[in-house]
Amino acid sequence: MKAFYADEQKRHDPKAFLSSGSPKPNPEQPERVERLLAGARAAGCEIVRPGEHGLGPIAAVHTPEYLDFLERIYDRWQRIEGASQEVIPNIHPIARGGSYPASAVGQAGYHMADTSCPISAETWESSLWSAWSAVEAAEAVLSGEPAAYALCRPPGHHAFADVAGGFCFINNSAVAAQRLRSRAARVAILDVDLHHGNGTQGIFYARPDVLTVSIHADPIRFYPFFWGHADERGEGPGLGYNLNLPLERKSGDVEFLAALDKGLQRIRAFAPEVLVVALGLDAFEGDPFGGLSVTTPGFARIAEAIARLRLPTVIVQEGGYLCDELSDNLTSFLTGFGAR
């Protein structure tokens, strides 16, 4: 299987992070890339640098207002006297009306859901290349490869059409799915990250052409709190095209695989032509976030079950944080999926 990745994706190096109000080192570290590359190589992947794809495939799922903000906000922020080095919002709208703030501070609050996605000088370029890795993996599958892996970093599934959040800026899984829609009538996205894929859900919430399924720690007591509940089923023409499968905290392989069965059943009934897997490895029992208890061999079993759909598949990296087993967990998933 080809694994798409560009070194520019490593430049984004966020510092700030608030955990229960306390400043901590940001967990979305560039070192994740080294571990994931090692894991992909151990699974037999060939690492391939993606080409540049411009803004087109990204603008297909994000608003121009938001992309303009992401591209320019760092430079604008530097002109504010006494401002922080990284762009971090300190005010958010409770509800978003028709007006749009002109100030950098107001726009940061408008376009950033939380404080875990600080924007630095390198964020925009790293995010572009991360998205292009997803585009290239989608292109590989459209050209007949049975599967491709996009080593996307920064991750993407918490990014809405016009909001960053949870370490995410551009929604790489959504970019891949929309690219696949150019030649597939129906695309399914299966998100197995520890956290609910709220941005992905939001982007496709009113659409019947992209089915979104997410398995995650129950948001009643876990990030992202305001999304990911079982009663969120889609809206308008998209009603019935979103499935959330929240799990109790510390659920292990057995519970995860049971939820996965339900998700796969829904995907089969949707009869998609192609699948995107939003692959978070943070459901691991030893991940620093500690929300679920999937084991290293458990990732292989999850991948085997997904592979039995026998669909052309784009695997997009989402979360999974620094722990000794991060490489092994990726190798386990990719090996379980089968290079085919």
Ligand SMILES: [Zn+2]
């Ligand atoms: Zn996550």
